[in-house]
Amino acid sequence: MNFSRLDWTVLVFTLLLIIVYGVYRSRTSRNLEGYLLSDRQMPWWLVLLSIMGTQASAITFLTVPGQAFSDGMRFVQYYFGLPLAMVVICISFVPIFHRLKVFTAYEYLEQRFDVKTRLLTSSLFLLSRGLSTGVSIIAPSIVLHSMLGWDITSTNIFMGGLLIVYTVSGGAKAVAYTQQLQVIIIYTAMFLAAWWAIKMLPEGIGFTDALHIGGKSGKLNVITTGVTEKGFDWKDRYNIWSGVIGGFFLALSYFGTDQSQVGRYLTARSEQESKIGLLMNGLVKVPLQFCILLIGVLLFVFYQFNKAPAFFNLAQEQTIKQSANAGEFATADQRYQQVQDEKRKTVVALGNALQNDNETEIDQLRSKLQLQQQEARQVRDSISNIVKKTIPGSDGNDANYVFLRFVGDFLPNGLVGLIIAIIFLASWSSIAAALHALASCTMVDFHKRLSKRAATPLQEYRWSQTYALIWGIFSVIVAQFSYNLGNSLVEAVNILGSWFYGTILGIFLVAFYFKWIGGHAVFIGAIIAEIIVISVYTLDWLSFLWLNLIGAVAVIIFSSLLQVLFFRSSASAPQREKALPK
């Protein structure tokens, strides 16, 4: 990829802007409340941007267009459960967190159950989030290494180091204010890229024609039911049912019990502003995700008129060309280009038929295009298999590289630098919130809770900064090791998160809705649920999205049974609830 002087200027300027702005806006009270919760002074719109910035990692912006390019737009259904989850969180979670003035979500669990349940839940969070934060750093570094040839270690240290500077120095306030700017720059750059893709379509092919071509190639499959000739496919990841039900539980656990999100809306200046931020997030998320996916479809249409690489990961393509499988790859590549040439003729004819509104011809060309599309997919699958057998540890998936390859090959100088900048910004945005959450839990749930020595507010502030620094360094080290373990680790860690989310959510649901269940029952119930979740995953019965539901339901069932059978006489929740401040 050609990275010009103008691109470097845009990249450096954008990154410096964020860091300077973060440090400038980071002045806050030097105590725990100031550092971890920004003195609870944030307006709802900043909470909203902070929530959005935390959820969207760099890999989201790289993967989502690639996802639409290869699998169509049905991925948007993954977010259908999110708006409903926001309402439930506003009713059940937010009032309690605000009433108790907690710093972390897990603090509430000690007041509701006991200290061991709080520490278990906080540990599950630290384990999953600690590892996934490392991968959040390595994933974009791998992409930048592949596309620009940047050294992995230097990119990791550069990406992690700059982020640590403003996160450690500024705390929650720096995280929120930089996220505000990051989200604005990210969405602006993405829409500029989409506009450029439309602009580069052949003359006479406009936005609507592009949608017709995408639709007739099967890429605008926004709503799917998951029902096949053999009945409902439980392993189908994205359909309306897994999206509404599985997505609801996933969003409930992520926004209700993951400290990296809870920490965002606890910074709001009032309970009301926390709720407005969350509800607005529920309303804007699906349309925004739809737009990002549409960029992938536009790229797909763009590549129908322009030469598309058979495999989008440039670095891996070059490795294969120098391997023993080079001949096999060249044959598959040649076949792919033939299919692409045939497709191009069909697409051009389809464009003409659409302009002439010739229904019969449109139908014929649609069928022809779909057959060619199927053939192209088969050739790409065979190339994916060549990649897998040539490069150990590779999953043969090039979805992460589709958007960046387009950026590198076709976007003008300056815009390339801006797109590379948004990879950094999106990474920072989610990692900063994660580091901050890890520091909060370590400080509040472990250090402050277990330490016998009283500390001054300034000492607590310093300790929080130290923990943020330690977790930052830990993440950079994990990122370095992750690279050695291969690309598939990115997916592995996502799945690792779904192992724990369901159980953590189950503990919170019991806390809110099953007042008669006590700490011993929920503690053992959570451990049993965790074993069940890991077993279901190991036996490969269902898609990982359902693990959240299974984990949550298992905690409720087992803790109920244990309470009834073994702990009926132990202190019940209503008695503990009386001790909570009103």
Add this chain to the structure above:
Amino acid sequence: MSTIDKEQIPVFKKWRHWYWLVIGFLLVLVVLFYCFTKFFA
């Protein structure tokens, strides 16, 4: 908790209204997306 909820509901008087709004919003989106899929297919 119910007394607190009554005091702290954004925009509407009852949470039920938010449920209706969100479910209605989702239904509109699903119908629009379905029409979008069919129209361009």
